[in-house]
Amino acid sequence: MANPPLRAAIIPVTPLQQNCTLLWCTETMRGAFVDPGGDLPKLKAAAAQHGVTIEKIILTHGHFDHAGEAKPLAEELGVPIEGPHEADLFLLETLAEDGMKYGIMGGKSFVPDRWLVEGDTVTVGNLTLHVYETPGHTPGHVIFHHPESKLALVGDVLFQGSVGRTDFPRSNHADLITSVVTKLWPLGDDTAFIPGHGPTSNFGHERRYNPFVGEGATG
Numbered sequence: 001m002a003n004p005p006l007r008a009a010i011i012p013v014t015p016l017q018q019n020c021t022l023l024w025c026t027e028t029m030r031g032a033f034v035d036p037g038g039d040l041p042k043l044k045a046a047a048a049q050h051g052v053t054i055e056k057i058i059l060t061h062g063h064f065d066h067a068g069e070a071k072p073l074a075e076e077l078g079v080p081i082e083g084p085h086e087a088d089l090f091l092l093e094t095l096a097e098d099g100m101k102y103g104i105m106g107g108k109s110f111v112p113d114r115w116l117v118e119g120d121t122v123t124v125g126n127l128t129l130h131v132y133e134t135p136g137h138t139p140g141h142v143i144f145h146h147p148e149s150k151l152a153l154v155g156d157v158l159f160q161g162s163v164g165r166t167d168f169p170r171s172n173h174a175d176l177i178t179s180v181v182t183k184l185w186p187l188g189d190d191t192a193f194i195p196g197h198g199p200t201s202n203f204g205h206e207r208r209y210n211p212f213v214g215e216g217a218t219g
Helices: 040-050 070-077 086-092 095-100 173-187 203-209
Strands: 006-013 018-025 030-034 053-058 121-124 127-133 142-146 151-155 192-195
Touching: 006 040, 018 040, 018 121, 018 192, 030 040, 030 121, 040 070, 053 070, 053 121, 086 095, 127 173, 142 173, 151 173, 173 203
Parallel strands: 030 053, 151 192
Antiparallel strands: 006 018, 018 030, 121 127, 127 142, 142 151
16 A cells, blocks of 8 residues: 555563554554553654654553553553453553562553453544454453454464463463464454564464464364
């Protein structure tokens, strides 16, 4: 596309190098931060560099490296927080304590302005993102899909060559595999995705070659 409706910039944050995504509508230059886990000066500088006005924060799940500084940022910018699913409330209630275990300060517990469920949509400027429930890594994990751009933001469900960890409280490996196979693969092989950590990829490549959820592993 000469002038795509959606643009995205990946900004790694926290010592865990979590991929916070600055997502914006090119028509309105209004945008959102997806999973702002920390390093708020870096995030605000990125928005200013691209000329984006932030109108909301959206979250894939409640782990501190994704959501730890969502509330302080939302309060500073005067914007709402949307997501994740309410099943991740237990994680949002302990953000500060969980972050401190990794030496990450500044986390603040909160309840989002809007919980998300399967079938919901989230608007960013004139963009409409579709919400899918993808439990497994956490029980309340969701992903966001923009069909027109063939782009998905998948948090810690799927990575290039790997999948999200399931050794956390209330994680479930079987649920994670089901989420990938039944929710992500139907979005199309040509759908690119931004994961919560590491490089981007596309569903077709992962469906063929991923050792955890590829065709060789799942049949």
